[in-house]
């Protein structure tokens with residue numbers, strides 16, 4: 009009896025392992041995984057409240073961003089490139105693109121809107 013149970017246990021392990029490995033290998037290609045930042049960027053609008061070139065951040069009073077479920081708020085964002093901070097000034101109304109990651113979200117593009 010013990011021999012049979014061991015055999016079943018081994019067969020069970022062998023049957024499950026390949027499926028588990030395949031599922032893990034497929035994860036990066038599953039829809040909804042945001043491994044390609046460009047296609048996942050959210051769009052927002054807001055007003056520039058502060059610019060910090062030493063920390064590479066811009067503080068935005070932004071409108072709600074429905075696509076990622078964010079309410080309107082003021083917060084500091086890292087910018088993808090220091091060059092982005094040169095294109096806007098405090099008080100500007102801006103459109104921006106965002107790579108969403110909670111409080112670590114990064115602004116990937118920003119431009120002043122025409123008044």
Ligand SMILES: [Cu+2]
Nearest residue numbers: 078081082083
């Ligand atoms: Cu925010």
